[in-house]
Amino acid sequence: MPGDVRSDGGGPGWVSSLRVRRRRAEGYTWSDGVTANPDDRWFADLMCAAQRGDGTAYTSLLRELVPLLRRVVTRRAGLDNEADIEDVVQDILLSVHTVRATFDPTRPFLPWLLAIARNRIVDAARRHGRARAREVSLEELTVTSGADPTNTSFDGGDTEALTKAIEELPPGQRQAISLLKLHGLSLREAAAATGMTEGALKVATHRAMAALRRKLAGE
Amino acid sequence: MDRPTDILIERLAASVVPVRPLASPGVRALKWLGVAVLWMLAAALMIQPRADVIAAVRDPGFAAQAAVGVATAMVAATAAFASVVPGYGAWRRAALMTVPVIWFIWFAGGAVLAGIHAPLAVVGSECLASLLLFGSVPFVAIAVLLRRGAPLFPWRTLAWGALATGVLADVGTRFCHTNGTRAHLVWHAAGVLVVVAIGIAAAPAVLRWRRAV
Numbered sequence: 390m391p392g393d394v395r396s397d398g399g400g401p402g403w404v405s406s407l408r409v410r411r412r413r414a415e416g417y418t419w420s421d422g423v424t425a426n427p428d429d430r431w432f433a434d435l436m437c438a439a440q441r442g443d444g445t446a447y448t449s450l451l452r453e454l455v456p457l458l459r460r461v462v463t464r465r466a467g468l469d470n471e472a473d474i475e476d477v478v479q480d481i482l483l484s485v486h487t488v489r490a491t492f493d494p495t496r497p498f499l500p501w502l503l504a505i506a507r508n509r510i511v512d513a514a515r516r517h518g519r520a521r522a523r524e525v526s527l528e529e530l531t532v533t534s535g536a537d538p539t540n541t542s543f544d545g546g547d548t549e550a551l552t553k554a555i556e557e558l559p560p561g562q563r564q565a566i567s568l569l570k571l572h573g574l575s576l577r578e579a580a581a582a583t584g585m586t587e588g589a590l591k592v593a594t595h596r597a598m599a600a601l602r603r604k605l606a607g608e
Numbered sequence: 609m610d611r612p613t614d615i616l617i618e619r620l621a622a623s624v625v626p627v628r629p630l631a632s633p634g635v636r637a638l639k640w641l642g643v644a645v646l647w648m649l650a651a652a653l654m655i656q657p658r659a660d661v662i663a664a665v666r667d668p669g670f671a672a673q674a675a676v677g678v679a680t681a682m683v684a685a686t687a688a689f690a691s692v693v694p695g696y697g698a699w700r701r702a703a704l705m706t707v708p709v710i711w712f713i714w715f716a717g718g719a720v721l722a723g724i725h726a727p728l729a730v731v732g733s734e735c736l737a738s739l740l741l742f743g744s745v746p747f748v749a750i751a752v753l754l755r756r757g758a759p760l761f762p763w764r765t766l767a768w769g770a771l772a773t774g775v776l777a778d779v780g781t782r783f784c785h786t787n788g789t790r791a792h793l794v795w796h797a798a799g800v801l802v803v804v805a806i807g808i809a810a811a812p813a814v815l816r817w818r819r820a821v
Contacts, residue, residue: 442626451617479616484817486620488758490627490692504694508760 562597633689644746677779680711692757728808739799744779759815770807774800
C-alpha cells in the first residue's frame with residue numbers, strides 16, 4: 390500500500406539526508422524535484438508486480454506517476470497548454486508500457502522513468518516546433534478580403550491600353566496570358582489545351598508579364 | 609475517471625501481461641556473441657579457412673589482434689544493449705567507448721607497420737564480400753535483440769551494434785584471408801565502416817517507438 394511504503398520511506402532527518410545523498414550518488418541527475426523521491430522503492434515494487442502481470446499494481450503505479458510526469462513535462466517541455474501537457478504525459482505512459490520489460494528490478498526506478506520521459510519530451514518538443522513552423526496565426530489574417538486595399542481601391546485601370554498591349558504580344562505569350570491569367574486555367578490544363586509543356590508555358594507567361602509591365606509603364 | 613489519461617491508464621492496465629525483465633546488457637551481449645561466433649564458424653567452413661590458419665593462430669600478434677577484436681565487439685555490443693535500457697548513466701557509456709578506441713589505434717598501428725603487397729581493388733572486393741557474409745547474421749541477431757529495448761537513441765544504438773558486428777566480422781575474415789598487408793587492413797577498416805553506415809541507415813526503421821495499445 391502507498392501509505393505503508395511512504396511511512397517506511399520517512400524516518401529521522403539524518404536518515405532522509407543519507408538516503409538523498411545515496412540516491413544522488415546513484416545518478417539522479419534531474420532537477421525537477423524528483424531527485425530525492427522516497428517513493429522510488431515503492432514504484433520499483435509496483436513495476437515488478439506489473440511485470441508479473443498484476444493489473445491492479447500497474448494501475449496504482451501509473452496513477453501515482455501522472456502528477457509527477459505532469460510536473461516534469463511542464464518544466465522541461467516549456468508547454469503551457471494543458472491539453473499539450475496531457476498529450477506528452479500520455480505519450481510517456483504509452484512508452485513506459487511498451488518498454489516495461491527493460492526495467493531492471495535491482496536498479497532504481499526514477500532514473501529509468503525519467504530517461505523515457507526526457508526522450509518523449511524531446512520528441513514532443515520537436516513535433517511542436519515543426520507544427521508551429523507550419524501554422525499561421527489566425528489573428529494575423531484579415532477577416533475579409535476588403536481589408537486589403539488592392540482588393541477595394543481598383544479603379545478599373547486603363548483596360549484599353551492593357552487589351553492593346555496583350556494583342557501586341559507574340560502569339561505564344563498571348564496564348565499563355567490568355568489561358569492562365571484571363572481564363573484562370575491551371576498550368577496542366579493550359580498545357581493540355583495548347584500542346585506546350587508546363588515549363589514552356591511558365592517561361593512564356595513570365596516573358597509576357599515583363600513585356601506588359603514595360604509597355605504599360607510607357608517604356 | 610473520465611479524463612483521457614485515466615481512460616488510457618485503465619486500458620493499459622487491462623492489457624498488461626507478464627513480461628520477463630531483460631537480462632543485463634553484459635549478459636545479452638554475451639548471448640549475442642555466442643550466436644555470432646557459431647555463425648562465424650559456419651561461415652569460415654563455407655569459405656574455407658586460409659591454408660596457414662594453424663600457424664596464424666600460433667602467431668602472438670595475430671592472436672592478440674583477434675583477442676582485441678573480440679573484446680572490442682563485446683564492449684560495443686554491451687554499449688548497444690546498455691543504450692536501450694533507460695537510465696543507464698552517461699559515464700558508463702563513455703567508459704564503454706574506450707575499448708573501441710584502443711582497437712582502432714591497434715588497427716591503425718598495424719596498417720602503418722604493414723607494407724602494401726597486393727593491389728587495393730582486388731583485395732577490397734574480396735574483403736568487403738567476406739565482411740558482409742560474416743557480419744550478416746550477427747547484424748540481424750543484434751537488431752532483433754535490440755528491438756526488445758527502448759529506442760531512446762536509435763542511431764547511436766545501431767552504430768554500436770553495427771560496430772560490434774563489423775569488428776567481429778573482421779576477426780572472422782582474418783581466419784579465411786591472409787591479411788598482413790596494409791591494403792588488407794585498409795579494406796577491413798573500410799568494411800567495418802560500411803557495416804556501421806548500414807547500421808546507422810537502418811536505425812530509424814529498426815528502432816522506433818511501437819504502439820502500445
